[in-house]
Structures are given as structure tokens and as C-alpha cells.
Amino acid sequence: MMEKFNSSQPIYQQIVEKVCRMIVRNDIQGGEKLPSVRDMAIKLGVNPNTVQRAYQELERQFVIETRRGQGSFVIDDDTKKETLRNELKTQYVSLFIKDMQEMGFTPEEIVRGVKEYLEPSVVTKGGK
Amino acid sequence: MMEKFNSSQPIYQQIVEKVCRMIVRNDIQGGEKLPSVRDMAIKLGVNPNTVQRAYQELERQFVIETRRGQGSFVIDDDTKKETLRNELKTQYVSLFIKDMQEMGFTPEEIVRGVKEYLEPSVVTKGGK
Amino acid sequence: MMEKFNSSQPIYQQIVEKVCRMIVRNDIQGGEKLPSVRDMAIKLGVNPNTVQRAYQELERQFVIETRRGQGSFVIDDDTKKETLRNELKTQYVSLFIKDMQEMGFTPEEIVRGVKEYLEPSVVTKGGK
Amino acid sequence: MMEKFNSSQPIYQQIVEKVCRMIVRNDIQGGEKLPSVRDMAIKLGVNPNTVQRAYQELERQFVIETRRGQGSFVIDDDTKKETLRNELKTQYVSLFIKDMQEMGFTPEEIVRGVKEYLEPSVVTKGGK
DNA sequence: GTGGTCTAGACCACC
């Protein structure tokens, strides 16, 4: 498959995020087995060490669980998953808002812009 | 200075966006002269041709105006600037929302997340 | 082959026009594949970058469509082709008339001149 | 001044045409003296021999008259001037029509295109 | 000086 990775961020971090996104989207179910380090490395076209490091990080964050001799499994805990979901949300939201504010957009403009984009037909008055 | 550029997007495109952002933020005033192609190239640590291409694209979008033998100047037109501002806003918002929806967040969650981040103290149940 | 190019106009522009003319003349059919950037470069005796730039411009004008790894293809859309035809017509006509008027010819003289040239036997007093 | 000349045509020919255009436009009056070969050469940034050849050609066509020790003068003959005017007209018209026909435009389209361009408001029915 | 074009040759991503 050979993914494309940004050079501006460590590849292992990008793998971590990718797996998190897939879990949050339910592309991977709770309890499901992840591909082995070796398989994942081949699939992504990166060094197995890089995948290994990503899996370690995911385990440290209690996102996956590694069982010796069996493989790595997504934590089957809805509460944990909910937490992960929220973390991801906050992360993306904060990055977005940082960018927007850097460009000089006011909080009101940002909220309005998001609302308008989601419901283009609505005039979106009533803000505040 | 030597900027850092993503490998995932053409450098000339990143320069285009950078200049747009600076204009929208009023880091560069309308009518102001941009650094010459060569100077900008040195500043960014890229080839003059790459900057040239970025400037050309900016001119095609009526963001800058280039006068042969004199230099490139930011368009001095508040209407155009407002348009540019709105385009940038839409662009960033749509990218953000696409990402969020891909991760399975509902429109309500997205709006709430943004609002909460902007006014952390408010519980945001009734839109303030 | 080694074409001859005017020095008074960028080569890439001349290539753009050449391709447009060929499409309008039906020398190239809608949907047909153009020579690859490299082949065309050899054929015209210019650098591949120059052809690349021409093709890019043609794509920007929706005259061709380029599929990564496959090649560049003439847009297969008769409406678009008709538009292109009209644009070319206007372009040539306006250039011609500008030249004629610069030389001091009146509109009547221009029209008459064109008519006489097209139907040499007719005296063209009453528009036939 | 340093003019720009096409590489596709001999420079002396381009000078001939330029002078003809100026005469037809009445930029130069009948009987008026042209700059000396040397001055013209400097003005155009070309070799005096090139100008000399252009003046010879103009004299051959009875467009100018060279008087030993005095210089070159535009023929002061309205009939001749009218002829010149017609020759220029035919030349431009034929080139234009050749181009248009090469692109596949029919005589009707050509005439209509010219008329429409000259009087944009007119519907131009009634052709033939 | 300025921007604009062109060449030569490299490397990448996609198919």
C-alpha cells in the first residue's frame, strides 16, 4: 500500500494517530486484533521498528493491549474509547482554532463559519 | 532563515498559502511590496524558480500584482482582501469538518467542541 | 522535427495555441491522448519542462485533462470545444482588427476587404 | 529605442513593413524625410547594412525615393500611397483569412465574426 | 536591480 507521511512529524506518531482515528471511527472494533508489527510495517512500507514504537506508544496510552505471543488488541472498554474520542476531538479542534486565530479570525467568526458550513441553508442569526 | 516545508504538498503551494495568511492577518498591508523573487528564495531557502511560481499563482488569483522590473505588490483592494479572507476561512473550515466527520463526529459534536474550546468556562448547553 | 518558434512570445504559450488550434480543427479528437510530455518535447525540440508548463496551462483552461501516470487527454465535451472555438475566433478577429485599425483602416474598409478576399469575383457593393 | 523583432522573419523585412505601416497611418507624411540609415540603425539597434537593405527594398517598391546627398524621402504621391494602402490591407487580410480557414472556420463565420466584433450591438442577421 | 522564460537534469508519486 505504501502510505505517504509528512516529513514534519515523526512517522511513528502519524501511525499512532492513524490507528486512533480508525478506532474512533469504528473501522477497528474493540477487542479486535491489529496486524502484527511485521505485517503492518510491510503494509505501510516502513521499518518494523517504527511500527513497534507506535504500538508501544499506543499501549502506553492504554489504547491497545499487547498479549505476549498473541499480538496487539484494541482495548475493549467503551469508557476508554470515549476518552480517546474526546482527546482526538480536542486535539483537532484546538489545532483548527489555533490556525484560525493566527489568521486573525475572531471566535464569533469561527463559530459562525463552522455552523454555516454544516447547515448552509441556515442564516445563522441568533449567535449570542 | 530556512523554513520547514511539508513534503506532502508542493513548496510553491505552501508559499502561496503563507503569503495569503500573512495578508489576511494584516502582516502585509495592501499595496505593500513583497520581497523580490530572489530575496524571498534566499529567505526561504528554496530556488528562485519555486518562489517565482508561487508569485505567479498569486497573481493569477489576483492576490498580488506584479510590475515588470519593479516587483510584486499586494493588491490594494479591501473588497478583494475580504474575499480572500472568506475563501481562506471556508477552506480551513471545510478541511477541519471533513476530518472531523471522517472520524465519526456528528455536526452537533463538532459545533459544541468548537464552542467549548473557545469559551472553556461555559457549559454550552443553551448556547449562552 | 524541430519546430520554429517566435521569439516574441513564450514558447509554452505558442504550444498552448498550437494544441488549441489542432483541437478546433479536429486534428485531435475529443478524448484522444496527447503525446507524453517527454515525447512532445523531443518532437518540438524543446525542454520537457516547457511542454509541461504548456500542458498545465491547457489543463487550467479545461482544454485537456491529465491523469497521473497515464497521460494527458483532450476534454471530450462538445460544448467545451465549441466554447474554445469561439474564444479562438474572437482572439484572432480582435487581433486582426486591432492591427487594421492601427493602420488607419475604417470598419467599412475592413469588412469590405474581408468579403472581397473571400469572394474575389463579386464586386461586393450590396453584400451579395 | 531598441525594437523587438521576430526571429521568424528577416529583420529588414520587418523594417520595411514598419515603415509602410507608418506611412499608411500618416505617422509619416508624403515628402517627409526618413532618418538617415545610420540614425535609423542606432534607433532600432540593428546593423546599418540591415537598414540599408530595407531602404533599398522600399525604393524598389516606389515607396520612398533616395536623393543622393540628401537622404530618403517618402514618395509624395497620393495614388501611390493609396496603392500601398491597398497592398497592406490585402496582405493583412489574406494572412488573417488563411489562419482562420486553417482553423476550420467557414467564410460565413469569418465575415460574421468580424462584423460582430466591429458592431457588438448588432445582431448581424441578413448575412447573405 | 526587477520579473519572466528556458534548459538540463534530478527525484518523486502513480499506474
Next chain:
DNA sequence: GTGGTCTAGACCACA
């Protein structure tokens, strides 16, 4: 193989 980007360095036109 395809197109797309980038660099290095050259030359031109304009002012």
C-alpha cells in the same frame, strides 16, 4: 512508462 516538482544556472526584457 506517466505527470509533477524542484534545483541550478543561464539569458532576456523592462526600468
